[in-house]
Amino acid sequence: MSFAENQSDLSEEFAGQANQRGELPRHGFQGNRAPPQGPTGIPASVTIAVSREAGSRGNTIGNRAGLKLGWPVYNQELLQYVAQEGAPRHSPCESLDSATSEWVEGRLQQLLRDSNLAQQPNLVAVARLVLSLAAEGGVVLIGRGAGFLLPPESTLHIRVVAPLSDRIAYMSQWLRLTREQAAEQVRLRDEHRAEFLWNQFRRKSDEIHQYDLLLNSSLLGEDVCADLIVRAARAKIEARGRHTQSPPFLVPEPID
Numbered sequence: 001m002s003f004a005e006n007q008s009d010l011s012e013e014f015a016g017q018a019n020q021r022g023e024l025p026r027h028g029f030q031g032n033r034a035p036p037q038g039p040t041g042i043p044a045s046v047t048i049a050v051s052r053e054a055g056s057r058g059n060t061i062g063n064r065a066g067l068k069l070g071w072p073v074y075n076q077e078l079l080q081y082v083a084q085e086g087a088p089r090h091s092p093c094e095s096l097d098s099a100t101s102e103w104v105e106g107r108l109q110q111l112l113r114d115s116n117l118a119q120q121p122n123l124v125a126v127a128r129l130v131l132s133l134a135a136e137g138g139v140v141l142i143g144r145g146a147g148f149l150l151p152p153e154s155t156l157h158i159r160v161v162a163p164l165s166d167r168i169a170y171m172s173q174w175l176r177l178t179r180e181q182a183a184e185q186v187r188l189r190d191e192h193r194a195e196f197l198w199n200q201f202r203r204k205s206d207e208i209h210q211y212d213l214l215l216n217s218s219l220l221g222e223d224v225c226a227d228l229i230v231r232a233a234r235a236k237i238e239a240r241g242r243h244t245q246s247p248p249f250l251v252p253e254p255i256d
Helices: 001-017 056-067 076-083 098-114 120-137 164-175 179-201 222-244
Strands: 047-052 141-142 155-161 213-216
Touching: 047 056, 056 155, 056 222, 076 120, 098 120, 098 164, 120 141, 155 222, 164 179, 213 222
Parallel strands: 047 141, 047 155, 155 213
Antiparallel strands: none
């Protein structure tokens, strides 16, 4: 990854740290995406998992949604940082009760059997962190294949897209690159993310049927996309509550 790419991702990461802290149809073939749901109440609520095309402003939109909901936002750099051994912050993995810890480890073992995560210990640590955060719910996760790690019933899986020309223009402005340099950055990032999903989960990022919601940020704009995510999260929480007969997890109205 280039220095300019790191700078862009880290800038959006720190914007996300300023924020304060689901259900797919039960019919039809779900493949091997979801090992069985855990005990009643685990996960406690819905997690938003954001997948995005390079330059589609998915990081910014995820951060906006988290701010509107009052939920913490973790992008891929922050997830990797917190998952590091010895990282100077308290890891959510360390504060789980026994039932939740058992759910996290059980699902992780299932994922290790069904994916290629075991080949990369650093990814196993990230997966454990993602599961620990999702066990409580009420969090926005950006990247690292979070939507493929988590149960579809309690995950709102979002894909943010935009026309290639708009993504190149955004990348050029954000990183102060020529159009040719920005086009290369978009290509490399898209290829890297596609390779990661395929190598680890045998998933293609452009397969639209694996997402709950597909958002075109160029047509809708950042704020409308964030509002739609908030509304979809509220609807998924309510639907999950009806199926599980568990008390609803209250979501505030969007903050203007």
